[in-house]
Amino acid sequence: MQDDAFIELDGVEKVFDVRKKTGFLKRERRQVRAVDSISFTVARGEMVGYIGPNGAGKSTTIKMLTGILTPSAGRLRVAGIDPSRERKRLAHRIGVVFGQRTTLWWDLPLIDSYKLMHRMYRIPDGRYRENLERLVELLDLGPLLDVPVRQLSLGQRMRGDIAAALLHDPEVLYLDEPTIGLDVISKAKVREFLREVNAERGTTVLLTTHDLQDVEQLCSRVMVIDHGRLMYDGPLAGLHEVGESERTLVVDLERELPPIEAAPARVVKVEGPRQWLAFPAGESAAVLVARIAAEYPLVDLSVREPDIEAVIAKMYGEQAEKAQRAVS
Amino acid sequence: MAERNALLDGLRAYRLIAGMWVRSSMTYRTSFVVTVFGNLLVTGLDFVAILLMFSQVDSLGGWSLAEVAFLYGLSVTAFGIADLVLGSMDVLGARMRDGSFDTLLVRPAPVLAQVGADHFALRRLGRITQGAVVLGYALVAVDVDWSAPKVVLVPVMVVSGAAIFSAVFVAGAAFQIFAQDAAEVQNAFTYGGTTLLQYPPTVFGKDLVRGVTFMLPLAFVNWVPAAYVLGRPYPIGLPEWTAFASPLVAAVCCALAGLAWRTGLRSYRSTGS
Numbered sequence: 001m002q003d004d005a006f007i008e009l010d011g012v013e014k015v016f017d018v019r020k021k022t023g024f025l026k027r028e029r030r031q032v033r034a035v036d037s038i039s040f041t042v043a044r045g046e047m048v049g050y051i052g053p054n055g056a057g058k059s060t061t062i063k064m065l066t067g068i069l070t071p072s073a074g075r076l077r078v079a080g081i082d083p084s085r086e087r088k089r090l091a092h093r094i095g096v097v098f099g100q101r102t103t104l105w106w107d108l109p110l111i112d113s114y115k116l117m118h119r120m121y122r123i124p125d126g127r128y129r130e131n132l133e134r135l136v137e138l139l140d141l142g143p144l145l146d147v148p149v150r151q152l153s154l155g156q157r158m159r160g161d162i163a164a165a166l167l168h169d170p171e172v173l174y175l176d177e178p179t180i181g182l183d184v185i186s187k188a189k190v191r192e193f194l195r196e197v198n199a200e201r202g203t204t205v206l207l208t209t210h211d212l213q214d215v216e217q218l219c220s221r222v223m224v225i226d227h228g229r230l231m232y233d234g235p236l237a238g239l240h241e242v243g244e245s246e247r248t249l250v251v252d253l254e255r256e257l258p259p260i261e262a263a264p265a266r267v268v269k270v271e272g273p274r275q276w277l278a279f280p281a282g283e284s285a286a287v288l289v290a291r292i293a294a295e296y297p298l299v300d301l302s303v304r305e306p307d308i309e310a311v312i313a314k315m316y317g318e319q320a321e322k323a324q325r326a327v328s
Numbered sequence: 329m330a331e332r333n334a335l336l337d338g339l340r341a342y343r344l345i346a347g348m349w350v351r352s353s354m355t356y357r358t359s360f361v362v363t364v365f366g367n368l369l370v371t372g373l374d375f376v377a378i379l380l381m382f383s384q385v386d387s388l389g390g391w392s393l394a395e396v397a398f399l400y401g402l403s404v405t406a407f408g409i410a411d412l413v414l415g416s417m418d419v420l421g422a423r424m425r426d427g428s429f430d431t432l433l434v435r436p437a438p439v440l441a442q443v444g445a446d447h448f449a450l451r452r453l454g455r456i457t458q459g460a461v462v463l464g465y466a467l468v469a470v471d472v473d474w475s476a477p478k479v480v481l482v483p484v485m486v487v488s489g490a491a492i493f494s495a496v497f498v499a500g501a502a503f504q505i506f507a508q509d510a511a512e513v514q515n516a517f518t519y520g521g522t523t524l525l526q527y528p529p530t531v532f533g534k535d536l537v538r539g540v541t542f543m544l545p546l547a548f549v550n551w552v553p554a555a556y557v558l559g560r561p562y563p564i565g566l567p568e569w570t571a572f573a574s575p576l577v578a579a580v581c582c583a584l585a586g587l588a589w590r591t592g593l594r595s596y597r598s599t600g601s
């Protein structure tokens with residue numbers, strides 16, 4: 001697809017043999033196809049969101065891209081390197097952040113973890129100082145450098161982990177659920193930073209998430225994976241079209257009223273003075289709100305983004321329909 | 329050449345990570361001091377048990393106190409060295425279960441070095457110190473006509489023994505990757521192993537001795553070479569040269585352990601979620 005394919009996957013699969021205790025002494029063997037024949041390429045400098053519900057195969061894909069796991073089938077290259085064969089050589093060129101586990105040293109001040117990276121990755125002194133300075137500035141780490149990691153909040157630790165993954169100037173940064181469990185402000189900081197790094201250094205970024213907002217605010221390209229299969233690969237706007245996804249407007253009126261009429265939005269639920277309206281994700285919420293405010297006694301309102309499960313469910317419906325049309 | 333670089337890389341990574349652990353443990357200074365002394369005390373009790381036994385009988389299976397001390401000192405010192413260098417390999421099981429092993433695999437350093445240095449603890453110097461003191465006493469007290477080969481054999485035994493115990497640790501770690509949580513199995517091997525080696529071979533049945541010599545080359549840590557040094561009959565009538573075979577046995581053990589480790593690492597499958 002691109003001339004400068006930096007990450008290449010061709011028919012990549014990962015099958016796990018799972019043994020489960022089913023009774024006293026009885027064990028059942030089962031195969032889990034965590035990643036099922038996935039192909040895509042990512043160009044240098046792209047910022048891609050890799051989304052899907054829990055258990056979709058996102059982490060497994062990242063683990064294959066970093067060389068932690070060997071694919072069961074297919075071909076996989078990162079910067080021309082076969083990750084699981086040349087893990088150590090690849091390590092110098094990639095940065096990895098796992099949302100749920102920190103690589104920082106629990107009992108030591110944050111800066112000590114960075115000094116270890118400096119020596120372990122053999123980062124030239126000047127380069128290390130420059131990078132550290134810039135990362136500390138962008139991620140607001142200045143006051144945290146001398147604090148033992150165990151005393152940091154989850155959001156602070158995540159920022160610390162992201163900096164640790166970037167000190168050696170990796171060409172690609174993988175983030176597995178970087179915003180999981182973070183508060184709104186930390187999420188915003190992390191997103192802002194990733195945008196900056198991508199623009200400033202041209203670092204290729206691949207992030208997995210099940211939070212559509214991460215992708216909405218960061219990625220021009222999104223891939224949707226479910227049950228190990230790639231369901232969609234393209235711009236985010238296209239995803240809403242394909243999935244015909246809907247956003248939800250929750251309005252609180254002054255008193256109980258009959259369902260609001262404001263096409264193309266439709267009321268899906270009424271609970272006393274509160275009403276839920278679904279409207280196409282492509283429509284402007286502002287226009288809709290203005291219209292309702294003009295005709296109804298509005299007290300409060302909020303907009304809910306479509307969640308990834310809903311988008312995928314729609315996608316399946318769509319596919320089934322197409323298949324049926326093809327048959328008839 | 330590539331092999332040599334990997335070795336140097338490994339040593340360097342080991343040093344870096346071990347340094348981080350030492351500094352981590354220093355952040356709790358009092359508990360550090362307490363564990364160092366506690367460790368010395370606990371391992372010392374082992375030898376006290378042997379002393380108590382000798383207060384009841386003059387010899388154990390025909391071996392004098394000094395001779396038993398010789399066996400004990402050699403085995404504990406060798407084990408202590410291996411334990412200091414690779415003794416935390418049983419946290420590998422926990423790392424495997426909680427998924428943090430993944431993060432070691434994305435570092436540009438040999439995984440074995442990273443795992444070996446994991447939870448490095450200076451308090452383990454306690455065991456080495458205690459082994460060395462007992463060995464020192466034995467070397468003075470034991471009634472031996474010190475010839476050159478016998479003098480050379482003592483450090484050779486300690487180093488080979490440490491290498492053999494290390495190989496057992498590494499093989500155990502490799503096995504943990506297969507089994508994904510078998511820390512207990514490995515401990516039975518090594519800790520069980522040292523207790524056994526502290527008593528002279530004639531105390532045990534012939535079959536057991538034969539099993540230990542051939543199945544677990546751990547016996548080469550001290551029984552066979554010690555029999556040579558002390559001028560005693562060899563267990564199960566082995567030829568005399570076997571006393572000098574311990575470096576060879578150590579090298580074979582290390583090679584096999586390395587192979588097991590590589591195979592184990594290749595079979596690693598991470599954890600879900």
Ligand SMILES: Nc1ncnc2c1ncn2[C@@H]1O[C@H](COP(=O)(O)OP(=O)(O)O)[C@@H](O)[C@H]1O
Binds near residue numbers: 055
């Ligand atoms: N090491 C493993 N052993 C067995 N099953 C696994 C392993 N890793 C992942 N799986 C299974 O593969 C599927 C995909 O998992 P994962 O890639 O972690 O999903 P995601 O990151 O999208 O939530 C799940 O069904 C999970 O249970």
Ligand SMILES: [Mg+2]
Binds near residue numbers: 058177
């Ligand atoms: Mg995951």
